[in-house]
Amino acid sequence: MINYVAYRKFVSLKNGKRMMFRFLHEDDRENLVQLFQEAPEEDTRFLKQDVKNRKLIDFWVSNINYQKVLPLVAVNLEDNRLVADATLHRGKHAAKHIAEVRIFVCRAFRNLGLGSLMLKELIDLALKEGLHWLKAEIIADHKKVLKAFRNLGFEARASLDDFFIRKDGVTHDVVLMLRPVLKRDEAEF
Numbered sequence: 153m154i155n156y157v158a159y160r161k162f163v164s165l166k167n168g169k170r171m172m173f174r175f176l177h178e179d180d181r182e183n184l185v186q187l188f189q190e191a192p193e194e195d196t197r198f199l200k201q202d203v204k205n206r207k208l209i210d211f212w213v214s215n216i217n218y219q220k221v222l223p224l225v226a227v228n229l230e231d232n233r234l235v236a237d238a239t240l241h242r243g244k245h246a247a248k249h250i251a252e253v254r255i256f257v258c259r260a261f262r263n264l265g266l267g268s269l270m271l272k273e274l275i276d277l278a279l280k281e282g283l284h285w286l287k288a289e290i291i292a293d294h295k296k297v298l299k300a301f302r303n304l305g306f307e308a309r310a311s312l313d314d315f316f317i318r319k320d321g322v323t324h325d326v327v328l329m330l331r332p333v334l335k336r337d338e339a340e341f
Contacts, residue, residue, distance in 0.1 A: 153280075154277065154280055154281065156175050156218045157175075157177075159173075159174060159175055160172055160173070160174050161173040161174075161273060162229075163269050165261070165264040165265055165266055165269075166263075166264045166265045167264055169228065169229075169230065169261075169264070170229045170230075171226045171227065171228060171229065171235070171266065171269075172226070172227045172229055173224055173225070173226055173227075173269075173270070173273055174224075174225060174227065175218065175222070175223060175224060175225070176212075176213070176216060176223035176224075176225050176237070177216065178213055178214070178216065180213060180225065180234060181209070181210065181213045183233060183234045184209050184212075184213060184225075184234055184237070185206055185209050186233070186234070187233075187234045187235070187236075187237065187256075187258060188203040188204055188209065188256075189204060190258070191203075191204075191256075191258060191259070192259070195256075195258075195259055196256075197318050197319070198291050198294075198316065198318070198324070199254075199256065200254070203256070219242070220241075220242055221239050221240065221241050221242065222239060222240040222242070222251075222274075222277060222281070223237065223238075223239045224237070224238045224239065224240075224270060224273060224274060224277070225237055225238075226238075226257075226261075226266060226270060228261075235257070235258050235260070235261045235266070236255070236256060236257040236258065236261060236266055236267070236270060237255070237256045238253070238254065238255040238256075238267075238270040238271070238273075238274055239253070239254045239255075240252070240253060240274055240277065240278060240281075240283070240286075241254065242283070249282075249283055249284040249285060250283065250284065250285040250286070250287060251278055251281075251283050251285075251286055251287075252286075252287050252288065252289070253271065253274055253286050253287070253288045254288075255267055255270055255271060255274075257270075267297075267300060268300050268303070268304065271300065271301070271304055274286070275304065275305075275331070275333065278333045279333050279334070283333050284332065284333055284334050285330055285331070285332060285333060286306070286330070286331045286333060287328065287329065287330050287331075288301055288306060288328075288329045288330075289312075289315070289316070289326050289327075289328055289329075290326065290327050290329060291316060291324050291325070291326060291327075292311065292324065292325035292326060292327050293324065293325075298327060298329075301329050301331075302329075304331070305331045305332075306329040306330065306331040307329060307330060307331065308327050308328070308329050309328050309329065309330050310327070310328040311325060311326075311327055311328075312325060312326045312327075312328060313325050
């Protein structure tokens with residue numbers, strides 16, 4: 153079991169900047185609001201929820217439950233600001249062994265390996281949490297994201313036409329990707 157309060161991991165990006173991974177906590181409210189408020193609309197339009205809505209962020213931070221959603225954040229050690237958010241959304245009931253992966257990296261820290269480092273960490277955390285599968289729903293046009301997930305063991309299992317609809321009504325195809333956390337012979341049923 154993970155000690156959610158004490159957990160810290162330090163990583164370096166391709167440009168040498170140092171980041172700290174830790175779990176979201178209540179003191180992060182303003183920092184998380186700032187992360188999403190500063191993001192341009194084109195960076196948030198493909199997220200499942202309206203992260204520009206302050207009430208939504210307030211709700212998330214006021215109702216942290218690591219058994220439902222495991223929220224990992226990346227903190228830039230130069231200025232102590234949140235620059236990325238990655239989550240494992242745990243399934244319920246018959247899907248309690250599965251978690252959905254969601255990752256958001258602010259524009260200034262993209263293409264530096266941060267998203268991949270966070271995804272690797274989520275995979276390690278999923279193993280420690282006893283999860284069997286990780287899933288991700290990725291917009292089919294986001295080729296770099298699809299490649300990054302494939303490079304870390306995710307496989308495309310379905311292509312879903314017009315599965316995602318933006319606020320403006322435009323639909324996009326989605327690729328459903330899955331990755332086993334445990335090898336089949338390690339899983340106990």
